[in-house]
Amino acid sequence: MAAFRDQALCLRRFPYSESSLVVRLLTREHGRVHLLARGTYRPRSRTYALLDLFDTLELSWTRAPRRELGELVDGHIVRRRRALSSSLPAFRAGSSMLELAHLGSVPHQSDRPLFDLLERSLDRLAAPLPAPELNLVLFELGFLVVHGLAPALETCASCGGEAPPVPRSPSRAAFSAGAGGRLCAPCAAQARAAGRRVGTLPLDALEAAAALWPAATAAEAPAELESDLLVRVRDFIARFLDYHLETRPRTHQAFLATENRNAPG
Template sequence: MPTEKDIAIVLRTVDFSESSVIATLFTREHGKISGLAKGARRLKSSFDSALDLLGLCRIVFLRKSSDTLDLLTEAKVVRRFRLRGRSLAGFYAGCYVVELVTLLTQEYDPHPDLFDLTDRTLERLAENENVPHDVLAFELGILKSLGYWPSLDTCVGCGCEVVPQRNRVFFGLLDGGVLCPRCRPTRRSVMALGENAWRVLKDSQSVEGSEAKDTTGTTTNHGSWTEWSPQVRGELRGLINGYIRNLLGRKPRMHEYLGLLT
């Protein structure tokens, strides 16, 4: 059986025995994989303490059949997640990022663009400088990458163009987009979104080129996180929290820590 090589982000590790671990990894070319790393807990092994949470490593593995774990044979550190400063916000945010990747991606479904976005986001979060901005940018990026971007221009109920009424629009969390005044009363889980927050989302939707490839993609014609009012930041945080929660069918475990990011 030929070996496979890839670069990977460590999403999760679970002790399997006194010397081995099961690692869930997000690789660039193979997507999410789960593998048994025999001997990884030993001081001297072919894994060189490379399977640290949020870390980046190069791996060698044997791909097994669909009903068994892959076998990790080697891992070498490329970059560890080293948090700067005393605040834990960057670490909590990093854990949230890998939780989203774990929950929203499938085994062996590669998304190189999402891998690159995740890698850059974790690198920025370790700097602990603009954590709320980086988290929101990642959330918007993963929704775009995986095809979950909401409809922001036309009503998801009837397809008509939606324009703000009294400086707000209605967003259907279950429906995945904005609703016109006629369709809104027939839907559940609807929240009002201020016009400014709506326009910020519309701007981020149209970011292209080099900006779209960077986690600074939420710098829009309406400014960036630090320039937005507390009301806009709160509305965006509430909308994305609710949208992702409904998308997953449950609340992400790390959501309770996002209060630190507003």
């Protein structure tokens, strides 16, 4: 049996028997960890009421070699973020962050940038401003950066040169999730020839997303976005993310059930 101690954020919880839980956590140094919390619903348990979503925890656990599931020994709450459970929009945004962190993490493989991003994003979400939807977009942009998938928003994703608006529609630029973002005309033609889907996105949404970079990658305060523009930025970032995750996360489904909000016309 090896013993571990680390900071952790609870990503998912499953009831197990009458009084226990299986939890999936993102830890600061050990990547994603799956633990059985025996008897955690018993008031006398050392881990009673410890494993809430959104809180930063400090946990000790043991795990046998070659076993996926470890066993929680004890722990305490480092930072409580109660505000996230009392506001539905904040709860939804936070749940989406946890789901994406789950999809983007690997068991026992340290991913400190993802842990730091998630913790910083939950902190921001617990504050009254900015709006939860903007916090979610910031997290998703940060998530793409952490995974080396940041979309090109201002220049061409392929050649790095300028990517001017498309001639037939001067307020839009060519964009392809598969090619990594915005494209110039020759690279767009090349991508199409290679069988990639190339569409267009409105310049205002691309520029608004680009303006969010500093806040997405550090703790800086973002500029507030007008709500229609925020919804459109959120739409294309979520679709870009789903393309690269090769799945549609459960928490994206309702938002993306609407047709592409950035479609021409």
